[in-house]
Amino acid sequence: MDLQTLPIVKPGPMTEMDRFIFECYGYIIIEDVLTPDEVQETLEATKRVHEGKIIGKLNQIGRSFEHEPALEKLIDHPAFFPKIRALYNDRFVLQAAWCTVQPAHSQSVGWHQDGSGAYEFRELGYPTPLLQLRVSFNLTDQSEDFMGNMMMIPGSHKSKLQLPREVRGQVYASPIQQIIRAKPGSVLIFHNGVYHSPMPNNRDFDRYNMHYIFSPPWLRRSDRDATDPEFLERTTPMRRALMGDYERPDIPFGGGYKGLPFESTTEEELIASTMTM
Numbered sequence: 001m002d003l004q005t006l007p008i009v010k011p012g013p014m015t016e017m018d019r020f021i022f023e024c025y026g027y028i029i030i031e032d033v034l035t036p037d038e039v040q041e042t043l044e045a046t047k048r049v050h051e052g053k054i055i056g057k058l059n060q061i062g063r064s065f066e067h068e069p070a071l072e073k074l075i076d077h078p079a080f081f082p083k084i085r086a087l088y089n090d091r092f093v094l095q096a097a098w099c100t101v102q103p104a105h106s107q108s109v110g111w112h113q114d115g116s117g118a119y120e121f122r123e124l125g126y127p128t129p130l131l132q133l134r135v136s137f138n139l140t141d142q143s144e145d146f147m148g149n150m151m152m153i154p155g156s157h158k159s160k161l162q163l164p165r166e167v168r169g170q171v172y173a174s175p176i177q178q179i180i181r182a183k184p185g186s187v188l189i190f191h192n193g194v195y196h197s198p199m200p201n202n203r204d205f206d207r208y209n210m211h212y213i214f215s216p217p218w219l220r221r222s223d224r225d226a227t228d229p230e231f232l233e234r235t236t237p238m239r240r241a242l243m244g245d246y247e248r249p250d251i252p253f254g255g256g257y258k259g260l261p262f263e264s265t266t267e268e269e270l271i272a273s274t275m276t277m
Ligand SMILES: O=C(O)CCC(=O)C(=O)O
Pocket: 058, 100, 102, 114, 148, 149, 150, 196, 197, 198, 209
Protein backbone atom coordinates (compact mmCIF):
# COMPACT_ATOMS: atom_id res chain seq x y z
CA MET A 1 0.00 0.00 0.00
CA ASP A 2 1.38 3.42 -0.91
CA LEU A 3 -0.88 6.21 0.22
CA GLN A 4 1.61 9.05 0.21
CA THR A 5 0.30 12.37 -0.97
CA LEU A 6 3.02 14.84 -1.86
CA PRO A 7 2.37 18.52 -1.08
CA ILE A 8 2.46 19.73 -4.67
CA VAL A 9 1.66 23.39 -5.33
CA LYS A 10 1.67 25.66 -8.36
CA PRO A 11 4.58 27.97 -9.28
CA GLY A 12 4.37 31.70 -8.50
CA PRO A 13 2.67 33.53 -5.64
CA MET A 14 2.24 31.82 -2.27
CA THR A 15 -1.49 31.24 -2.03
CA GLU A 16 -3.33 30.83 1.27
CA MET A 17 -3.53 27.11 0.53
CA ASP A 18 0.24 26.91 -0.18
CA ARG A 19 0.89 28.57 3.16
CA PHE A 20 -1.46 26.18 4.95
CA ILE A 21 0.24 23.17 3.37
CA PHE A 22 3.69 24.54 4.25
CA GLU A 23 2.53 25.09 7.84
CA CYS A 24 1.25 21.52 8.10
CA TYR A 25 4.03 19.64 6.29
CA GLY A 26 7.01 22.00 6.51
CA TYR A 27 7.60 21.62 2.77
CA ILE A 28 6.05 22.12 -0.63
CA ILE A 29 6.95 20.87 -4.11
CA ILE A 30 6.66 22.65 -7.45
CA GLU A 31 6.82 20.44 -10.52
CA ASP A 32 8.15 21.28 -14.01
CA VAL A 33 9.94 24.46 -12.98
CA LEU A 34 12.71 23.89 -15.51
CA THR A 35 12.26 22.79 -19.11
CA PRO A 36 14.33 19.78 -20.30
CA ASP A 37 16.76 22.20 -22.00
CA GLU A 38 17.15 24.22 -18.79
CA VAL A 39 17.68 21.02 -16.80
CA GLN A 40 20.40 20.00 -19.24
CA GLU A 41 22.13 23.38 -19.04
CA THR A 42 22.00 23.38 -15.22
CA LEU A 43 23.11 19.77 -14.95
CA GLU A 44 26.12 20.43 -17.17
CA ALA A 45 27.06 23.35 -14.89
CA THR A 46 26.79 21.18 -11.74
CA LYS A 47 28.91 18.49 -13.38
CA ARG A 48 31.61 21.06 -14.17
CA VAL A 49 31.54 22.21 -10.53
CA HIS A 50 32.23 18.66 -9.33
CA GLU A 51 34.56 17.57 -12.11
CA GLY A 52 37.53 15.66 -10.70
CA LYS A 53 36.32 16.16 -7.12
CA ILE A 54 33.71 13.44 -6.60
CA ILE A 55 34.38 11.09 -3.74
CA GLY A 56 32.25 8.08 -2.83
CA LYS A 57 29.52 9.84 -0.82
CA LEU A 58 27.38 13.00 -0.74
CA ASN A 59 29.55 15.88 -1.97
CA GLN A 60 28.52 19.51 -1.54
CA ILE A 61 30.31 22.51 -3.06
CA GLY A 62 29.29 26.06 -2.19
CA ARG A 63 29.20 29.44 -4.01
CA SER A 64 29.28 27.88 -7.50
CA PHE A 65 26.77 30.50 -8.73
CA GLU A 66 29.66 32.99 -8.71
CA HIS A 67 31.20 31.38 -11.79
CA GLU A 68 28.36 29.32 -13.35
CA PRO A 69 25.69 31.58 -14.95
CA ALA A 70 23.22 28.69 -15.19
CA LEU A 71 23.36 28.36 -11.38
CA GLU A 72 23.23 32.12 -10.82
CA LYS A 73 20.07 32.43 -12.87
CA LEU A 74 18.10 30.11 -10.56
CA ILE A 75 18.75 32.21 -7.43
CA ASP A 76 15.57 34.27 -7.92
CA HIS A 77 13.58 32.04 -10.28
CA PRO A 78 9.97 33.33 -10.46
CA ALA A 79 8.48 29.87 -9.86
CA PHE A 80 9.63 29.86 -6.23
CA PHE A 81 10.85 33.37 -5.39
CA PRO A 82 7.43 34.88 -4.48
CA LYS A 83 6.98 32.05 -1.96
CA ILE A 84 10.26 32.93 -0.22
CA ARG A 85 9.17 36.58 -0.14
CA ALA A 86 5.90 35.57 1.49
CA LEU A 87 7.49 33.30 4.09
CA TYR A 88 10.12 35.90 5.09
CA ASN A 89 8.02 38.99 4.60
CA ASP A 90 10.53 40.31 2.02
CA ARG A 91 13.57 40.37 4.33
CA PHE A 92 16.07 37.61 3.53
CA VAL A 93 19.43 36.77 1.97
CA LEU A 94 21.00 33.80 0.21
CA GLN A 95 22.83 32.24 3.16
CA ALA A 96 24.40 29.44 1.09
CA ALA A 97 24.06 27.57 -2.19
CA TRP A 98 25.18 23.96 -2.28
CA CYS A 99 25.79 22.08 -5.49
CA THR A 100 25.29 18.50 -4.42
CA VAL A 101 26.03 15.11 -5.91
CA GLN A 102 25.14 11.68 -4.57
CA PRO A 103 27.37 9.46 -6.71
CA ALA A 104 26.09 6.37 -8.52
CA HIS A 105 25.85 3.34 -6.22
CA SER A 106 26.45 5.31 -3.03
CA GLN A 107 24.48 6.17 0.05
CA SER A 108 24.62 8.82 2.77
CA VAL A 109 21.48 8.08 4.76
CA GLY A 110 21.41 10.34 7.80
CA TRP A 111 18.16 11.84 9.05
CA HIS A 112 18.70 15.35 10.40
CA GLN A 113 17.26 18.82 10.78
CA ASP A 114 19.18 21.67 9.17
CA GLY A 115 20.95 24.14 11.40
CA SER A 116 24.13 24.08 13.36
CA GLY A 117 25.65 21.51 15.68
CA ALA A 118 27.36 24.51 17.31
CA TYR A 119 23.95 25.55 18.73
CA GLU A 120 20.91 23.78 17.33
CA PHE A 121 18.11 25.98 16.01
CA ARG A 122 15.63 23.93 18.03
CA GLU A 123 17.24 25.34 21.21
CA LEU A 124 16.04 28.82 20.23
CA GLY A 125 12.38 28.22 20.95
CA TYR A 126 9.31 26.20 20.12
CA PRO A 127 8.37 25.70 17.37
CA THR A 128 11.84 25.77 15.84
CA PRO A 129 12.07 29.11 14.01
CA LEU A 130 12.43 29.37 10.26
CA LEU A 131 16.10 30.28 9.72
CA GLN A 132 17.10 28.28 6.67
CA LEU A 133 14.55 27.88 3.95
CA ARG A 134 15.99 25.43 1.45
CA VAL A 135 15.04 25.44 -2.22
CA SER A 136 16.26 22.24 -3.89
CA PHE A 137 16.25 21.79 -7.65
CA ASN A 138 16.21 18.16 -8.84
CA LEU A 139 18.52 17.92 -11.82
CA THR A 140 18.46 14.17 -12.39
CA ASP A 141 15.55 11.76 -12.46
CA GLN A 142 14.32 10.89 -8.97
CA SER A 143 10.88 9.65 -9.94
CA GLU A 144 11.43 6.16 -8.53
CA ASP A 145 12.84 4.97 -5.23
CA PHE A 146 16.59 4.60 -4.65
CA MET A 147 17.58 7.36 -7.06
CA GLY A 148 19.09 9.53 -4.30
CA ASN A 149 15.64 11.03 -3.62
CA MET A 150 15.09 13.40 -0.74
CA MET A 151 13.11 11.75 2.06
CA MET A 152 11.13 13.91 4.47
CA ILE A 153 9.09 13.50 7.66
CA PRO A 154 6.08 15.80 7.23
CA GLY A 155 5.25 18.00 10.21
CA SER A 156 8.48 17.11 12.05
CA HIS A 157 9.45 20.81 12.21
CA LYS A 158 6.69 21.13 14.82
CA SER A 159 7.63 18.03 16.82
CA LYS A 160 8.76 18.64 20.40
CA LEU A 161 10.53 15.28 20.28
CA GLN A 162 13.56 14.41 18.21
CA LEU A 163 13.64 11.48 15.83
CA PRO A 164 14.95 8.51 17.85
CA ARG A 165 18.70 8.34 17.41
CA GLU A 166 18.74 4.62 16.59
CA VAL A 167 16.72 5.08 13.37
CA ARG A 168 18.60 8.06 11.97
CA GLY A 169 20.84 5.86 9.81
CA GLN A 170 17.98 3.79 8.44
CA VAL A 171 16.33 4.26 5.04
CA TYR A 172 12.90 3.50 6.45
CA ALA A 173 13.15 5.49 9.66
CA SER A 174 9.47 6.15 10.30
CA PRO A 175 6.11 4.97 8.95
CA ILE A 176 5.12 8.60 8.37
CA GLN A 177 8.11 9.52 6.16
CA GLN A 178 7.69 10.48 2.52
CA ILE A 179 9.97 9.73 -0.39
CA ILE A 180 10.03 12.63 -2.84
CA ARG A 181 9.58 11.02 -6.22
CA ALA A 182 10.09 13.81 -8.68
CA LYS A 183 11.26 14.41 -12.19
CA PRO A 184 14.25 16.57 -13.13
CA GLY A 185 13.32 20.24 -13.08
CA SER A 186 11.10 20.04 -10.01
CA VAL A 187 11.71 22.04 -6.84
CA LEU A 188 11.32 21.15 -3.18
CA ILE A 189 11.12 24.00 -0.61
CA PHE A 190 11.53 23.09 3.04
CA HIS A 191 11.83 24.44 6.59
CA ASN A 192 15.09 23.79 8.45
CA GLY A 193 13.19 21.94 11.19
CA VAL A 194 11.92 19.13 8.95
CA TYR A 195 13.78 15.85 9.41
CA HIS A 196 15.16 14.75 6.05
CA SER A 197 17.74 12.45 4.49
CA PRO A 198 18.93 11.46 1.04
CA MET A 199 17.82 8.02 -0.08
CA PRO A 200 20.61 5.76 -1.41
CA ASN A 201 21.38 6.10 -5.10
CA ASN A 202 21.39 2.59 -6.56
CA ARG A 203 21.49 3.77 -10.16
CA ASP A 204 24.41 3.84 -12.60
CA PHE A 205 24.33 7.64 -12.81
CA ASP A 206 25.25 10.34 -10.28
CA ARG A 207 22.36 12.22 -8.70
CA TYR A 208 22.61 16.03 -8.79
CA ASN A 209 20.58 18.50 -6.72
CA MET A 210 21.18 22.25 -6.48
CA HIS A 211 20.20 23.75 -3.13
CA TYR A 212 19.65 27.46 -2.44
CA ILE A 213 19.27 28.41 1.22
CA PHE A 214 17.52 31.61 2.25
CA SER A 215 17.80 33.11 5.73
CA PRO A 216 17.13 36.24 7.74
CA PRO A 217 19.79 38.83 6.80
CA TRP A 218 21.88 38.50 9.98
CA LEU A 219 22.51 34.74 9.82
CA ARG A 220 26.18 34.08 9.11
CA ARG A 221 26.73 32.64 5.63
CA SER A 222 27.90 29.06 5.49
CA ASP A 223 29.35 28.69 1.98
CA ARG A 224 31.42 31.90 1.88
CA ASP A 225 32.86 34.60 4.14
CA ALA A 226 32.15 37.26 1.56
CA THR A 227 30.89 37.19 -1.99
CA ASP A 228 33.33 37.54 -4.89
CA PRO A 229 33.54 41.33 -5.60
CA GLU A 230 33.59 40.69 -9.36
CA PHE A 231 30.33 38.74 -9.11
CA LEU A 232 28.78 41.55 -7.05
CA GLU A 233 29.87 44.04 -9.69
CA ARG A 234 28.34 42.22 -12.65
CA THR A 235 25.18 40.59 -11.23
CA THR A 236 21.70 42.13 -11.05
CA PRO A 237 20.73 44.59 -8.26
CA MET A 238 18.39 41.96 -6.77
CA ARG A 239 21.04 39.22 -6.66
CA ARG A 240 23.62 41.67 -5.31
CA ALA A 241 21.25 42.53 -2.47
CA LEU A 242 20.49 38.85 -1.90
CA MET A 243 24.17 38.15 -1.27
CA GLY A 244 23.78 39.92 2.07
CA ASP A 245 27.09 41.76 1.88
CA TYR A 246 26.62 44.54 4.40
CA GLU A 247 28.12 47.95 3.85
CA ARG A 248 29.12 47.75 7.51
CA PRO A 249 29.88 44.03 8.09
CA ASP A 250 31.05 44.94 11.60
CA ILE A 251 27.50 45.85 12.69
CA PRO A 252 25.17 43.24 11.11
CA PHE A 253 22.45 43.93 13.69
CA GLY A 254 22.45 47.64 13.04
CA GLY A 255 22.73 49.86 10.01
CA GLY A 256 23.91 48.80 6.62
CA TYR A 257 21.18 46.39 5.58
CA LYS A 258 19.16 48.09 2.86
CA GLY A 259 16.45 45.52 2.19
CA LEU A 260 15.81 43.94 -1.18
CA PRO A 261 15.04 46.18 -4.15
CA PHE A 262 11.45 45.10 -4.73
CA GLU A 263 9.35 47.66 -6.48
CA SER A 264 6.99 47.77 -3.53
CA THR A 265 9.75 48.66 -1.02
CA THR A 266 9.03 52.23 0.06
CA GLU A 267 11.63 54.87 0.90
CA GLU A 268 10.33 54.88 4.51
CA GLU A 269 10.89 51.12 4.75
CA LEU A 270 14.44 51.50 3.49
CA ILE A 271 15.19 54.24 6.01
CA ALA A 272 13.57 52.26 8.86
CA SER A 273 15.59 49.19 7.97
CA THR A 274 18.87 51.03 8.45
CA MET A 275 17.90 52.64 11.76
CA THR A 276 17.21 49.64 14.00
CA MET A 277 20.14 48.65 16.22
O1 LIG B 1 21.33 16.75 -1.50
C1 LIG B 1 20.88 16.03 -0.62
O2 LIG B 1 20.65 14.86 -0.78
C2 LIG B 1 20.53 16.57 0.73
C3 LIG B 1 21.59 17.24 1.47
C4 LIG B 1 21.11 17.56 2.85
O3 LIG B 1 20.26 16.93 3.41
C5 LIG B 1 21.67 18.71 3.55
O4 LIG B 1 22.60 19.34 3.03
O5 LIG B 1 21.16 19.05 4.64
